[in-house]
Amino acid sequence: MDDPIYNRIQDYVSGKLSGDDLRRFEQQIDGDPELAERVAFEKNFQEVVRMEPGIEAIRQGIQAAKGQQTDHRKWLWGLLALVALGGLLYFLRTPSVQPQEKIRAMLEQQSTIGSLSRDGAGQGLLDSAIQQYNGGQFAMAAQQLERYLQSTPNDYTARLYAAQAHRQAKQFSAAESHLRQLVAAADDHLLGEQARWELALSLWQSGQQEESRELLQLLTKGGGDRAEEAGSFLEAIQ
Amino acid sequence: MPPKDWKYIEGLRNSDSQVIQEIYSRYSRKILDHVKTNSGSASDGDDVFQEALIIIYRMCLKEDFALTASFYTLLYGVASRVWLKQLAKRKRAGEVMFDESGEYIDEDRIAEEMEWYANYQLMLQKIDQLPDNCRKIIQLCLQGKKPREITKLFQYKAGVASGRIAKCKDKLRKLMGGGTKELSHG
Numbered sequence: 244m245d246d247p248i249y250n251r252i253q254d255y256v257s258g259k260l261s262g263d264d265l266r267r268f269e270q271q272i273d274g275d276p277e278l279a280e281r282v283a284f285e286k287n288f289q290e291v292v293r294m295e296p297g298i299e300a301i302r303q304g305i306q307a308a309k310g311q312q313t314d315h316r317k318w319l320w321g322l323l324a325l326v327a328l329g330g331l332l333y334f335l336r337t338p339s340v341q342p343q344e345k346i347r348a349m350l351e352q353q354s355t356i357g358s359l360s361r362d363g364a365g366q367g368l369l370d371s372a373i374q375q376y377n378g379g380q381f382a383m384a385a386q387q388l389e390r391y392l393q394s395t396p397n398d399y400t401a402r403l404y405a406a407q408a409h410r411q412a413k414q415f416s417a418a419e420s421h422l423r424q425l426v427a428a429a430d431d432h433l434l435g436e437q438a439r440w441e442l443a444l445s446l447w448q449s450g451q452q453e454e455s456r457e458l459l460q461l462l463t464k465g466g467g468d469r470a471e472e473a474g475s476f477l478e479a480i481q
Numbered sequence: 482m483p484p485k486d487w488k489y490i491e492g493l494r495n496s497d498s499q500v501i502q503e504i505y506s507r508y509s510r511k512i513l514d515h516v517k518t519n520s521g522s523a524s525d526g527d528d529v530f531q532e533a534l535i536i537i538y539r540m541c542l543k544e545d546f547a548l549t550a551s552f553y554t555l556l557y558g559v560a561s562r563v564w565l566k567q568l569a570k571r572k573r574a575g576e577v578m579f580d581e582s583g584e585y586i587d588e589d590r591i592a593e594e595m596e597w598y599a600n601y602q603l604m605l606q607k608i609d610q611l612p613d614n615c616r617k618i619i620q621l622c623l624q625g626k627k628p629r630e631i632t633k634l635f636q637y638k639a640g641v642a643s644g645r646i647a648k649c650k651d652k653l654r655k656l657m658g659g660g661t662k663e664l665s666h667g
Contacts, residue, residue: 245640280654294538308502308506311506
């Protein structure tokens with residue numbers, strides 16, 4: 244059933260009462276604590292009704308912002324996961340361009356080369372080149388050995404030295420040219436083995452990793468003097 | 482004061498969802514960090530941020546509202562007091578560290594709005610304790626539905642809805658402690 248007092252409270256709170264009606268109702272409120280409570284409650288209730296859309300908008304705005312942040316986080320984590328996966332795949336599939344310590348040590352191993360005794364005018368040049376090489380002046384040694392080889396092209400040991408000097412000076416193309424000639428021509432098994440080893444290292448350093456790996460595998464399987472080192476190098480680059 | 486601060490006030494006044502989201506994105510992390518470094522959890526931080534924003538919303542609806550500090554100073558000031566009150570309830574208020582900017586914020590107004598918010602929260606809580614029918618009626622009233630709309634929705638006879646609404650409000654008033662004192666109005 245209808246509640247006339249409630250309707251009166253509604254009219255009062257919404258400002259519909261005026262004049263004598265208003266004065267009489269306010270007197271009634273003053274003399275009736277229960278009515279005063281109902282009026283106070285109704286005012287608070289109407290205030291909540293008035294505020295509710297704005298409060299709901301704040302709640303929803305915050306939820307939407309949180310959702311966006313979560314989406315951004317998911318996207319970011321997805322991207323990071325993708326980058327990590329890519330990095331892992333790259334690491335697994337591609338040999339490291341930067342040699343690890345072991346590889347670096349093997350590539351930069353600066354074994355001294357022994358003196359060569361030859362008849363003729365080239366001995367001085369040869370001695371000087373070997374001295375340069377053993378002193379770490381590889382480019383200079385390579386240059387002198389090239390000059391020596393112009394007059395003595397069949398000196399295979401000197402050619403090997405020239406290739407080693409070029410490789411140590413990071414002149415890989417020149418090194419490979421000498422080494423391929425040696426591999427093709429050298430009858431000496433030991434010299435051929437050394438040339439293949441040097442060629443494998445030079446190819447690796449110049450980025451021709453597939454051919455280098457094949458040569459290392461051949462050396463390892465061949466069981467020769469360089470088999471153990473080739474095996475170690477292969478292991479290091481896996 | 483940066484122009485964006487007034488944009489935030491206007492956005493809150495107009496319940497602009499984009500602005501509310503921008504405020505959250507810009508400042509929620511700082512408020513969460515403040516709560517977390519003062520014995521609170523991330524969930525506490527979320528509640529504090531929301532309450533602080535609702536309090537500021539109410540403050541800026543007042544005709545005499547003046548932004549006397551940056552928006553963040555106001556937000557931080559309100560959030561700190563909200564969290565302090567929460568900790569006081571948990572008897573750990575001494576653990577809060579304030580980092581006041583020195584800019585003026587209206588302490589009394591904040592305290593007044595915090596009291597309103599507490600009463601509002603109490604109302605929401607007590608609505609949940611009402612019988613089903615009453616809860617539905619009160620929720621419809623909160624959504625701004627008029628008695629004639631409630632009559633239609635509940636298929637009441639003419640004149641019945643008003644009486645039902647009155648009874649449900651009385652139940653709610655009594656659940657809230659009867660003599661809910663009149664709080665400030667906008």
